[in-house]
Amino acid sequence: MTTEMLNEQTISTFLDALASSAPTPGGGSVAGFSGAMAAGLVSMVCSLTIGKKQFADIEEEVRSIHAQAEELRHQLQALAQADIEVFGRLSAAYKLPRTTDADAATRKAAIQQVTRSAAEVPLRIAQVAAAVVPLCTSLSNRCSRIIVSDVGVAALLARATVQSAILNVEINLAGLEDTIFVRETRAQLEDLSVGLGEEVEGIMSIVRQRINQ
């Protein structure tokens, strides 16, 4: 399956496949797309701000936010696909023979190696989605009031994506024997969580204030 394939499915087809007992797509791809929607909303708010007279003095900054959001969105769309690919490799590893001791050892090593990749993809999703939040902070006071709710939605979805991706990392870490990798990855997850809730609450506070102005 190429990167194009998942992203070129219709929304209906994707959601029907998600709801089914098919092994993919699953929670990893969902996190990728919810993050991509968050980044897409940031891009939309930028697109609706660029070229407007009243925001001419911040246009350069908004153009930079737009470029960053589009980069993050495309990374998240690719990671939604990467999650499916690594799941396919994991299923293949579990199907390796284990009749002899040598086979069993090879199979176990393969599972450990691919499970590590299966943790790295959602870790990357969490990191990329977390990078959407500061863009929301920058925009919350730098866009038309009528689209400030979209900045809030972007921040809420980015946070849910980070939290969701963290669960997907943790379920894979639980099966890993490489204690150094597990410890280092847990430290990275903690770094991602620190300050995230507070930053999103700060955005929500500005958004609510501007909505009710």
Added chain:
Amino acid sequence: MTTEMLNEQTISTFLDALASSAPTPGGGSVAGFSGAMAAGLVSMVCSLTIGKKQFADIEEEVRSIHAQAEELRHQLQALAQADIEVFGRLSAAYKLPRTTDADAATRKAAIQQVTRSAAEVPLRIAQVAAAVVPLCTSLSNRCSRIIVSDVGVAALLARATVQSAILNVEINLAGLEDTIFVRETRAQLEDLSVGLGEEVEGIMSIVRQRINQ
């Protein structure tokens, strides 16, 4: 635009349109699809539980959860489309003539009427997405440990959807003069928020405990 149209777009096309300065899709459709992904994950967990020997004694209950989740998912997919349609009607109302006093009064009444619909669609999205959360509670202890992270992702996304849809309701309420409708709708929003955070935290606590078992 029919209900089919948005749902039959490819994910790429939808995300590209979202990121653009096109008036739709926006935060309302994003909330509809994030809610649909949450419901779809619940259905997936049910699909992977039904027919398994170890869960035979709860199969009837899981089948009922599956039917409810699929109903909620299809409602959320239709609401993502409904949000686009109501936005189209709102744009049309703003374009009505206002050269004479009579025209201006007609235009104002039309805007007020459609803005009310523009608040009702995300209110419905919030209500339907909130109904996904109790299904996650039921499943959190009634599925295989290896898919419990998907239950957590569903709960996190359902909560983000409710919170996002509430912002979309509020931005529309801010422009409404019908104080009774505004007050009643605000009361419904409060009902939706009460207990939501606690219930999702309860699910997360079970999910994390089972992941680290």
